[in-house]
Amino acid sequence: xxxxxxxxxxxxxxxxxxxxxxxxxxxxxxxxxxxxxxxxxxxxxxxxxxxxxxxxxxxxxxxxxxxxxxxxxxxxxxxxxxxxxxxxxxxxxxxxxxxxxxxxxxxxxxxxxxxxxxxxxxxxxxxxxxxxxxxxxxxxxxxxxxxxxxxxxxxxxxxxxxxxxxxxxxxxxxxxxxxxxxxxxxxxxxxxxxxxxxxxxxxxxx
Numbered sequence: 001x002x003x004x005x006x007x008x009x010x011x012x013x014x015x016x017x018x019x020x021x022x023x024x025x026x027x028x029x030x031x032x033x034x035x036x037x038x039x040x041x042x043x044x045x046x047x048x049x050x051x052x053x054x055x056x057x058x059x060x061x062x063x064x065x066x067x068x069x070x071x072x073x074x075x076x077x078x079x080x081x082x083x084x085x086x087x088x089x090x091x092x093x094x095x096x097x098x099x100x101x102x103x104x105x106x107x108x109x110x111x112x113x114x115x116x117x118x119x120x121x122x123x124x125x126x127x128x129x130x131x132x133x134x135x136x137x138x139x140x141x142x143x144x145x146x147x148x149x150x151x152x153x154x155x156x157x158x159x160x161x162x163x164x165x166x167x168x169x170x171x172x173x174x175x176x177x178x179x180x181x182x183x184x185x186x187x188x189x190x191x192x193x194x195x196x197x198x199x200x201x202x203x204x205x206x
Contacts, residue, residue: 087159104133
């Protein structure tokens with residue numbers, strides 16, 4: 001059982017670290033392009049996963065096979081239009097994951113098409129990582145689109161809300177994590193996400 005766990009982590013860790021790292025990098029990159037140098041100044045505008053790891057997120061990954069990274073710092077006061085620009089910064093994270101999901105699906109098909117030319121001891125680990133990358137990135141992409149603070153979806157939604165709605169989202173932020181835990185416990189998030197993940201996966205796998 002111990003060896004099986006080590007094998008699972010070895011397969012899941014590379015695509016998971018890439019998914020988290022690229023997600024946070026894209027947040028920081030879009031913020032930088034819109035005038036906010038905070039991520040760059042703090043050394044977070046990088047694809048080095050060590051700069052983005054959260055110790056609790058890593059522990060959660062080892063135990064539950066799901067985790068999270070340290071959010072890239074963003075200072076909206078640098079933006080010309082803080083609410084609109086935060087929407088674009090927030091969209092960059094899920095967009096990064098959906099892009100990686102597509103690339104991972106392409107990699108799976110490419111590996112299967114060239115399977116006869118690749119040694120099995122190389123093919124199967126890489127193929128499993130690519131297949132895991134599809135699921136991991138779809139999961140992170142859709143999860144982050146949930147419009148509950150502090151997830152990206154709340155800031156994306158704020159870009160379309162009137163001032164009263166934006167204020168409500170900000171007041172809700174201290175309680176967002178509790179709401180998410182409750183929805184996880186009740187199975188609401190799984191019921192919402194799995195149909196979307198399965199549908200997107202069927203499109204990519206077709």
